[in-house]
Amino acid sequence: MAVRNSNKYDRQLRIWGDQGQLALEQANVCLLNCGPTGAEALKNLVLGGIGSCTIVDDSKVETRDLGNNFFVDWESIGLPKAKTVCAFLQELNDTVEAKFVEESPEALLNSNPEFFFQFTLIIATQMKEQSLLALDSICRKRNVMLLIARSYGLTGLIRICVKEHCVIESKPDNAINDLRLQKPWAELKRFADELDAEIDDPVIHKHIPFAVLLIKATEDWRKTHAGSLPYTSKEKAEFKVSLASKKHGEDEDNYKEAISSAYRVWSPPTIGSELQRVLDDSAVEVNSSSPDFWVMVAALKEFISNEGEGDAPLDGTIPDMTSTTEYYVTLQKIYQEKAELHVTALEARVKNILKRIGRDPQSITKSAIKLFCKNARNIRVLRYPPLEDEFNSIIGHELQKLLEVEENSNATFYVLLRGVDHFASSYNRYPGVFDDELEEDAMKLKTLSTTLLNKMIGGGVGGAVLSDDLVSEMCRFGASEIHTVASIIGGIASQEAIKLLTRQFTPLPGVLIYNGIDSTTSVLQLKSFA
Template identity: 60%
Template sequence: MAAESKTKYDRQLRIWGEQGQAALEKASICLLNCGPTGSEALKNLVLGGIGSITVVDGSKVEAYDLGNNFMLDEESLGQSKAKCVCSFLKELNDAVKAKFVEESPDTLIETNPSFFAQFTLVIATQLLENSLLKLDKICRQANVILVVARSYGLTGLVRISLKEHNVIESKPDHFLDDLRLHNPWPELKQFAKTIDLSVTDPVVHKHTPYIVILVRLAEKWADAHDGCLPSTRQEKKEFKDLIKAHMLNLDEDNYKEAIEASFKVSTPRGISSHLCQIINDAAVQVDSTSPDFWVLVAALKVKSFLLLVFKVPPLISFVL
């Protein structure tokens, strides 16, 4: 991404990241009917840096339009509504490609259905049900996302129609490392047992990896609690106290890291039921035309199979 774009869209990049912004800049949007609802939707997309927009509206600007659409003024009266709205939007962000089509959306749906296949997303506003049903069929066949919006004064509705939407990088609020603290693999257990946490040499003590500290003390806790790891709030606090008790002084960063990561000892193993459902979706057949999302899911499924059948060691599985 260019440095200019990073500066221009800095605030939103912090929300959805560079991948989200790149998807936005590649997208092509078609708006059907540029009334107040549709115009407001396009305004937000244009300010966000959408790739290109196409406004479709065959009507002329009338007096009542001036009271509900801030993109129109008295000089717009009698002119093409699509042209006036498109001109205003281009002024908001000159990096966005914008064009207009002076034609009724209903007519376009009837006479030129292939027109909609060129877009990433179609926003249909204030359309009648008959036209919406036809448009929905057209968009689904072309694998184009359809957003339907209709407003009634201060109320309205929004509906989204699409086959599926895949998100590879969702930019989660936090990332939980899989440290295998519930069931460390044999090599890690063996290595951890070679480290004596009771050693009084401050140099050796400060250089013990915090994961080893957690593995050793989690095992010690389990031995004293019928094989169970800390689960309640009080037990987690007591486990932190156990870590603190092994510190020689308060400036040992490795023990501070162990205390901060102590909650990972109580984190359940395995993957969520939602992810299992996606991995085991037998209806999905991956080929050379499949989206990247399903290719990655197929690879993850193969990896899971190797781990289950061939018992591939965890360290190797990370590379697969």
């Protein structure tokens, strides 16, 4: 499938590839409220080439918008903000279909909740808790992904609301190739045996790949250590010394690589805790309505306890290593062929399962299975509890932990960001919007937020926990939307949107709190988080 505009998108195609780009081009994104936070979030997605977007906002452009929003201008004062922002965003990328609805998100939620069903992803910005609760329950019903972003003075908050998000290509930063040096299969062992590490020819000696050196060294070690691997740090050091003793000269890079890669022998990639949790998930008991992802996980689970002998499929790639071209290419082929066999085995299991649950055995393609195998070790499942649960205190434990470890903590900002919404429902305005009521508002906000915090963590907290400095800063901020903060929050929201839409990388596993005073962030994990 050819992606349009491959020159224009070159720098991002190098990150998420044609498949990722295609997912973006098929996405229909809705933005609720187009102040700077929303406009900046959508700007980044329009530039990236999403398929279409719809802006929902009923306000008119005011003078104040000219001080913080780049997508309005002097001439647009008095015009609908949604229309203005939409037109300026459209200029950024004519392949995106940009639309707007001049209505308030709250009104739409009441009058026409079905409106939201058409979207792939909704980005809700600067909205209060009550409306977000309603929106979350609508989105959950129809599996529309929801991303919530809020900028407030020098702070901000982002959360994801999605029932279940499965990721095959999580693309971890420091993935370690699975080389099976401590248990080579027959072909790999034969290749290692055929190479003579004691050879006199200096050119060959320094071009034997480190993988082979380690396979041989491991075999030798086992012979003298009752079949076990180096275990104590002393043994590990000995193992390295014995490798080093086989060097013919100081310039042999292959030996240097073998020594620095020796850890691969005693700590090979295993089935990590995150993968284990996915394998243990009840969704592995698949039925006819199970998504393809879970069918493949079910097959993976079978594979691991059968032909995988306790391991996930090989990814089939090897790191670069000092070697002759011939040795390297042969080694590469040995790993690729084994990985191919694993794909075939997993494919057979997928087909069986599909047949068992009454689906077409061909309905999951070989290329999908291949991609799954290649990434099997790093698949991820994220489940976000309903917003109602977060608001009804499931966050308490994590919150308390964070309050204890951090001084002037970002957890306080979490409480205060929710506190200002409660303030607004009580007093019909945000704290600190009037200069002459700052001190009074600070007291009120503190009382309200302390009550709220007690509700969240089950009581027992006095006013001292919420720092007066932060409470008074929060009042100083009023409900201001500072452009740079909006740009940061909008930017993070668009990164998360891209991860959700492309199903690549891992989205936020909780609520992100941004603190612009110290330029820090914290993530509050949700308790029922899978």
